[in-house]
Amino acid sequence: xxxxxxxxxxxxxxxxxxxxxxxxxxxxxxxxxxxxxxxxxxxxxxxxxxxxxxxxxxxxxxxxxxxxxxxxxxxxxxxxxxxxxxxxxxxxxxxxxxxxxxxxxxxxxxxxxxxxxxxxx
Amino acid sequence: xxxxxxxxxxxxxxxxxxxxxxxxxxxxxxxxxxxxxxxxxxxxxxxxxxxxxxxxxxxxxxxxxxxxxxxxxxxxxxxxxxxxxxxxxxxxxxxxxxxxxxxxxx
Numbered sequence: 001x002x003x004x005x006x007x008x009x010x011x012x013x014x015x016x017x018x019x020x021x022x023x024x025x026x027x028x029x030x031x032x033x034x035x036x037x038x039x040x041x042x043x044x045x046x047x048x049x050x051x052x053x054x055x056x057x058x059x060x061x062x063x064x065x066x067x068x069x070x071x072x073x074x075x076x077x078x079x080x081x082x083x084x085x086x087x088x089x090x091x092x093x094x095x096x097x098x099x100x101x102x103x104x105x106x107x108x109x110x111x112x113x114x115x116x117x118x119x120x121x
Numbered sequence: 122x123x124x125x126x127x128x129x130x131x132x133x134x135x136x137x138x139x140x141x142x143x144x145x146x147x148x149x150x151x152x153x154x155x156x157x158x159x160x161x162x163x164x165x166x167x168x169x170x171x172x173x174x175x176x177x178x179x180x181x182x183x184x185x186x187x188x189x190x191x192x193x194x195x196x197x198x199x200x201x202x203x204x205x206x207x208x209x210x211x212x213x214x215x216x217x218x219x220x221x222x223x224x225x226x227x
Binding site: 035037044046062064114 | 163215
């Protein structure tokens with residue numbers, strides 16, 4: 001059974017940093033691209049970014065709103081993906097989901113339950 | 122690429138046939154997915170490549186369209202279908218979602 005479990009959320013002050021983790025199980029993690037998607041309280045979904053697999057040299061893509069502040073990485077030996085968030089802003093407050101990209105295309109077929117990040121003074 | 126869903130909210134009854142549209146600001150071929158989200162839960166993939174039903178999703182859900190105009194149709198609403206629905210374009214980065222359509226019980 002495919003499982004994705006996010007962790008690392010919490011309360012952080014504006015300008016601070018936080019690192020989220022996504023633990024994957026039930027599939028060959030190293031084969032798949034992985035995404036982060038967020039959802040501000042009461043709002044819609046916002047795509048945050050993607051990391052490709054080793055065969056595609058772990059390259060990344062980001063939304064304009066987080067580019068230069070957020071970094072996605074992965075450790076295939078541990079089946080973990082990370083989201084390093086720096087220079088956090090109040091508007092980064094959201095539930096952050098990790099999601100799997102299936103091999104067939106760019107859609108997201110499995111999602112974690114999310115972890116809440118609150119940026120507030 | 123901007124995606125505009127309509128309507129933003131919709132009231133319907135069990136057994137109704139409903140359609141939600143998603144319009145892209147430029148052509149995206151068939152690179153579109155639809156997701157369902159219930160309160161406090163993660164989104165669930167329903168449809169990919171505009172019209173392909175994800176495994177395990179009931180056949181009352183269907184998708185159509187290509188280019189800039191897409192539709193998600195639920196042929197006969199069931200109580201568990203009341204949720205928020207999002208489209209997502211998968212054509213170019215940054216990948217983007219529509220603003221969502223909240224489907225409520227009439």
